[in-house]
Amino acid sequence: MLLEMKEITKTFPGVVALDKVSFNLKENEIHALVGENGAGKSTLIKILGGIYKPDSGEIFLNGKKVEFNSPLDAKRHGIAIIHQELMLAENLSIAENIFLGKEFGSPLNLNFHKMVEESKKYLQMLGFEIDPQTKVSKLNVSEKQLVEIAKAISSNAKIIVMDEPTATISEHETQILFEIMKELKEKGISIIFITHKLGEVYQIADRVTVLRDGKLIGTKNIEEISSEELVKMMVGREIKEMFPKYNKVQDEIILEVEDFEVIGYVAPVSFNVKKGEIFGITGLVGCGKSELALGLYGVYRTKFKKFIIDKQPLLELKSPQQALKAGIVLVPEDRKSQGLVLLLDVVQNITLPNCDIFAPSLNIKWKKATETTKKQIKDYNIKVSGEHQKVKNLSGGNQQKVVLAKFLLKKPKVAILVEPTRGIDVGAKIEVYKLINNLANSGIGVILVTSEIPEITGLCDRVMVMHRGKMIEILEKGEITPERILKAGTGLVENV
Ligand SMILES: Nc1ncnc2c1ncn2[C@@H]1O[C@H](COP(=O)(O)OP(=O)(O)OP(=O)(O)O)[C@@H](O)[C@H]1O
Ligand SMILES: [Mg+2]
The missing domain is CATH 3.40.50.300 (P-loop containing nucleotide triphosphate hydrolases)
Structure with a gap:
């Protein structure tokens, strides 16, 4: 041996x-x-x-x-x-x-x-x-x-x-x-x-x-x-359903964009997302899906004809602060550099971006922050030795759950999740999928940006497929199959 x-x-x-x-x-x-x-x-x-x-x-x-x-x-x-x-x-x-x-x-x-x-x-x-x-x-x-x-x-x-x-x-x-x-x-x-x-x-x-x-x-x-x-x-148990899906799409549109362009990255796209909907965006690496997500969050320079969120038109979108204020939250893909402060503990990580909740004046209300963190740990089933464990010492998947927990505390109108299950195990994936359903059912429009085809076919109500910075097509419920996604994602479908 x-x-x-x-x-x-x-x-x-x-x-x-x-x-x-x-x-x-x-x-x-x-x-x-x-x-x-x-x-x-x-x-x-x-x-x-x-x-x-x-x-x-x-x-x-x-x-x-x-x-x-x-x-x-x-x-x-x-x-x-x-x-x-x-x-x-x-x-x-x-x-x-x-x-x-x-x-x-x-x-x-x-x-x-x-x-x-x-x-x-x-x-x-x-x-x-x-x-x-x-x-x-x-x-x-x-x-x-x-x-x-x-x-x-x-x-x-x-x-x-x-x-x-x-x-x-x-x-x-x-x-x-x-x-x-x-x-x-x-x-x-x-x-x-x-x-x-x-x-x-x-x-x-x-x-x-x-x-x-x-x-x-x-x-x-x-x-x-x-x-x-x-x-x-x-x-340690039998898994019956890998992709739980129980969200209810409402008629009301929560986000509508027309000719939305991420300058230098994504050609103008038009689409809408309904309340309660799980709207997928997919395509190969380099297709522009992350850039579109970051554009919708105000990170990149964008241009648009129309941008309406919860019936309110947005005149400009120049920063994540503006996006947040309008009710858009983005959970980033690279948790280590964008999502977490590794040296701080779980309470601090959850509190930090939510100072509007925990520090209405200049003092942070640690008691409230700790209580909320404990609840988030429970709701998201985060495995920690205690709420004051340093995030650095959590396993990768549990770090990812802290990222989700802290961003979603904001109660957004539209949540953009970029590769939310990267690096997490089967059991935790199912929990994240349930969470996505619950988010949608609380009336949020969920935009799921993922390269995992099973997640698209298993969870999404509609999906936009991109190729080389362009939207190729939006597939409706009955059309979402791996073949269709791959065909569009490799540019084999004419852009109409
Ligand atoms: N330096 C450390 N200090 C304290 N606890 C730690 C430390 N490193 C790991 N742990 C804990 O030990 C356990 C095992 O962690 P480990 O990182 O080995 O898991 P893993 O199987 O690699 O998980 P993942 O798939 O999420 O990467 C976890 O409960 C983790 O929180
Ligand atoms: Mg590991």
């Missing part, structure tokens, strides 16, 4: 993150690690990577007991990790990041030229066309993810761990990554792969290990387990 982790236990104040979890990895295998948010996946990986020390338990590499006292220790033993929270040096270039700690040349005489050339090679393997001398701070999340992947494959690791590498990259890039993973496997490298997308598990993994609430539920060969059984192992 290449790697054995035996009876690993790790506790944090108030949480048993791992309770005697054993995990093993064979030579030449891709081993998926799955489980709900907060199950302990990243913690197990951080122990393997020398970031955390386990309270008890042992690690063996090729049968030899090892102990990692630092990330460097783990690296020296041939373990490369792509963490869920990307760990790039923002102020360095792509090439410098890829070769950080393994630079060419002597420390006083670095061979930059060679680093740039070599970086190009790895980036090209990933189909990522970019100058390796670009600063990492200039990249968006998916591009940073690709740099992390390039960095891991360029190290001479025997074991590569990928903690949710596909959460932020597109379907197309995911397929490229899978090809590379297969090549790495051929070359004798073993991969631990964490994902919440079960389709991916079946596409790429040889074995799968399931954790739940810090405990090992089991390890299976992929051929031995159906997806229903796998979901059951993950959530």
Whole structure:
């Protein structure tokens, strides 16, 4: 056995993150690690990577007991990790990041030229066309993810761990990554792969290990387990309905726009959203759907003939403050940079953007804020050790729920949710779907911007499909099928 982790236990104040979890990895295998948010996946990986020390338990590499006292220790033993929270040096270039700690040349005489050339090679393997001398701070999340992947494959690791590498990259890039993973496997490298997308598990993994609430539920060969059984192992119960849908669309229009243009990004579009409706916007990466969403929220420069929200015409839309005032809320996709202050606790995060509610004068009413936060934690089923836990220490999915909870406290007229289920587990996804139904039923118009086709077919009443900055068509209820969406989304339908 290449790697054995035996009876690993790790506790944090108030949480048993791992309770005697054993995990093993064979030579030449891709081993998926799955489980709900907060199950302990990243913690197990951080122990393997020398970031955390386990309270008890042992690690063996090729049968030899090892102990990692630092990330460097783990690296020296041939373990490369792509963490869920990307760990790039923002102020360095792509090439410098890829070769950080393994630079060419002597420390006083670095061979930059060679680093740039070599970086190009790895980036090209990933189909990522970019100058390796670009600063990492200039990249968006998916591009940073690709740099992390390039960095891991360029190290001479025997074991590569990928903690949710596909959460932020597109379907197309995911397929490229899978090809590379297969090549790495051929070359004798073993991969631990964490994902919440079960389709991916079946596409790429040889074995799968399931954790739940810090405990090992089991390890299976992929051929031995159906997806229903796998979901059951993950959530501990049978899931009957993946897409609960019980919203009632009303006749009244809550938002109507005519010839709405996001200058430089999206050509004029006209559409309306009704009270109680779940209106989808979808298309491939780069189609302009996020830009349209941000435009409707006043982030980008826009032009329009008509913009009516709850019967009130809007004359201009120049800032998110104006959008908020008009009753539009946007829940952003990149929770780490746009949604949360990681170093603050849950109460502070929920209070911060809602000072109008909690601080009518200059003093923040912490008691009220704490009470409300407790209610939000309960309503949104957020897994925390207490309302004062730092957001940094929550699992990814629970961070996402805090983002939703804090934005939706505003009681908007129109809620724009951008990729609201990114990185969250099956169980939590269903909860978010219910929440979307409840939002709609409270009379809000919900705009769901997503690249997940099942979410569109399962939840939306109508959907706008975009391609290259243009609206291709709006599909009505009976027309929403994966085929129609893909056809329009790849530009195969004439724009009428
Ligand atoms: N540094 C920390 N301090 C306190 N608690 C922590 C810390 N890191 C993790 N936890 C807690 O340990 C548990 C396991 O978290 P972990 O991040 O391993 O989950 P995960 O399976 O990776 O979830 P996700 O799918 O959401 O990423 C959670 O309850 C989390 O809140
Ligand atoms: Mg995690």
